[in-house]
Amino acid sequence: MKKNKATIPKKITLKKATTPGVKEYSFFEDVFAVVRQIPKGRVTSYGAIAAYLGTKLSARMVGWAMNAAHTATPKVPAQRVVNRNGMLSGRHHFSTPTMMEELLKKDGITVKDNTVVDFQIRFWDPVIELEL
DNA sequence: CTCCTGACTCAGC
DNA sequence: GGCTGAGCCAGGA
Secondary structure, three states, X not given: OOOOOOXXXXXXXXOOOOXXXXXXXXXXXXXXXXXXXXXXXXXXXXXXXXXXXXXXXXHHHHHHHHXXXXXXXXXXXXXXXXXXXXXXXXXXXXXOOOHHHHHHHHOOOOEEOOEEXXXXXXXXXXXXXXXX
């Protein structure tokens, strides 16, 4: 990550879809929506998604959202979401500890020591890619 | 309603 | 330069 701390000038206003009829909606939906837009062969971090959603101080929420991701439909490519170091911190939450790595390899991403190789190069920042 | 937890991150020591 | 603590917010008990 480029660590553009001073960047991200705009505060993205979540539509929060507090639709009184759709109880299905939740903070997770926004996370899923972003994750599903991650291009094949790319990865992003919890913090990046959190920042995009306007809750960058709560990357935990993103990670936690992913906990429900693999139960969501359509399936969310949660393997493309790693922590700021590019480490597969969430691999343990998959069916098997190696599944996340396998999925990433299918995407053409090389994983070494539970870390995405060339993470910064493959990094996909929703704040940049999806801004506007 | 209050308390606890969590796939993270940053700041301090 | 690695380890620890605190902050973050949403949801489940």
